[in-house]
Amino acid sequence: MVDQSIQGSVRGTLIRGGTSRGLYVTPEQLPPAGELRDEILIELFGTPDPLQIDGIGGGNSHTSKVMIVDEADRPDADIEYTFGQVGIDNATVDWSGNCGNLTSGIGVFAAATGLVDARDPETELVLYNTNTDTYIDQVVPIADGEPAVHGEYHVDGIPGTGARIDSYFRDPGGSVTGRTLPTGAARETLSVAGEDYTVSIVDIANPNVFLRARDLGLEGTELPDTLNDPDLLDRLELLRGAACERLGLVDDRRDAVDDCPAIPQIAVVSEPQSFGTASGERVNDDDLDITSRIVTTQTPHHSYATTGAMCLAAATQLDGTIPAEFARDAGGPNVVIGHPQGTITIGVEGSTRDGGTTVDRVRVGRTARLLFDGHVYYRNSTV
Template identity: 70%
Template sequence: MVDSTRQESVRGRLIRGGTSRGLYVTPDELPPAGERRDAALIELFGTPDPLQIDGIGGGNSHTSKVMIVEAADRPTADVAYTFGQVGVDRATVDWSGNCGNLTSGVGVFALRSGMIEPTEPETTVTLYNANTDTHVDQTIPVVDGQPAVRGDYRVDGIPGTGARIDSYFREPEGSLTGALFPTGNRRETVTVDGDDYPVSLIDVANLNVFLRAGDLGLDGTELPGDLDDPALLERLELIRGAACERLGLVEDRRDAADERAAVPQVALVSEPQSFARSGDGRVDADDIDVTSRIVTTQTPHHSYAMTGAMCLAAACRLDGTIPTEFVRDGDASDVRIGHPKGTITVGVETATEKGEPAVERVRVGRTARPIAEGRFHYRPPA
């Protein structure tokens, strides 16, 4: 008989990293990797439920995330972490990608947990991401031995300002597929219900599907509420699923939402445009290099997924891709992306190796802040 009063718990911290929020825990707080761990996280976050009312999830993809962090057991890194995207409407946990926003909180968690020794005025730590087998060099401002939470750096999509955390993602190409251009092509065509869509499939920091906003009858400046249309999201998911088929990630495109819920991401791209931001204010076309909207786990993102921004910025510097049709001319390393909440700037360092392009490093600035710590309770699977 199942004990109707029993609950289990994990000790961890809720941290807002960039424009995402997630649970940060050490691996010993969770069941071993596999079905039991997934079941525990699904219960813990209150999935499946669009509100996640019976768990710690926030009812959307950017607040239904987990980071499992520990001291690294390799000489190349100080801290190792594994990212999990917990489903909202579906009882899934996708371990195939990374989260650039929550990566900004990994060093903060490691410092507050005593995994690394703090140095002032800033601590530099090397992170190893187990999902993508890549390294991240991160610099965290430190005051009185603790990560700073106040500063003058602004991240569009987050109220106020905070202490800037810089993350440098080394050799980010091929994170899932092992190749910058997984099919060998810089652009190709996928067909959905008889309609052809030119796309670029690019793997930098996370695998992304880029397509023209105009090919879906959009102007590219739509806000999340405008994109939250069932017919449009179904069409985008079928395009994403068709890309998964092309890449051999699923056998049937209609299974992608369950089998590959988080990766690849799908992004709509258009030229630099002026538009009204979500909330208030405007983005001026002269202040950005490209306009984009991204959909993650079948949900329009309220701002922009960080790994998606890194991939888009790199794609803007790779000739022959869909994004290069729209990006403002220029050879500056920084690419300024216009998204629903404002702008985000990503630094890109590229090179040519044996006649082929290579992405050596991408840089992003974010802020992070611990919100809560303690025990989070869930009912163990029967």
């Protein structure tokens, strides 16, 4: 047995949700919100270390995440959850935003742990995200009383197929800042390193900064290995920091990497383009509405952050934004985004290209699967 005076433990479940993977726990497994809780999570994930070799993190932003899940303490929801983005190179945990990919695993965790009654063939849940004060309607496929894992739905970036989980994010505008267009403008200028960049800052599901790929000398179809250039990432972080400063999230843009590392996300966009994916497949421009690459916690995403995709999809239908400048003028309910692993389709309800900034719901289909359940250990700092 492990000597609990030397190492403490947390009972949790590792779940792959969409193109992310994270640790799901119930609240009693961790201390209350505060410094001690962050210290334990940083230790559990093996941060700071680019490999996170001494913890359960995978050395990527999409595998260094935690969800704290419980029965909802409110009559209008079944489950409430809190998302934490654990740093990799920096010993931080950012609680300011939400994760769309891991949201797809919330119903799976709730059904598997008995937080809700799982009913075949599907269970409908109302989720409440404490980070953004928003509600999500979720449909979880159930087989023989357990979360289904077999199905025909494919998510680009995940091998094979699985059971489709649909999540509908209600009234997602102003998730963190309180406004869909936080500064009141569809586009504006940020100045960094003596250069001016035109950007759109949009807050739908999570705040995002969008800029033209060509303004950074990019084609817009680059893969993560190419984007993983220190000079480029430094410039993007300077831009993101300037946006944080503009939004009042930090007083000094240089503090953004430590004080607000996860939001806003930053992405480059371009017109629908044909390109080869990281897995060797081919995406045709005729099948896209827009092409984009996103950077999360200072790392090029291997596919696309789901909250970023929801924000981008809705922004393509908001007059005057940079995404609207490049998007195919489809005007339909679905927006198809090209990313390094293929595509992601987002449903948008309520957004218009006639100057409106109201988004009623955004929808995304994902798959999720339990990978591990048990105790994960951390060293007690007092020893």
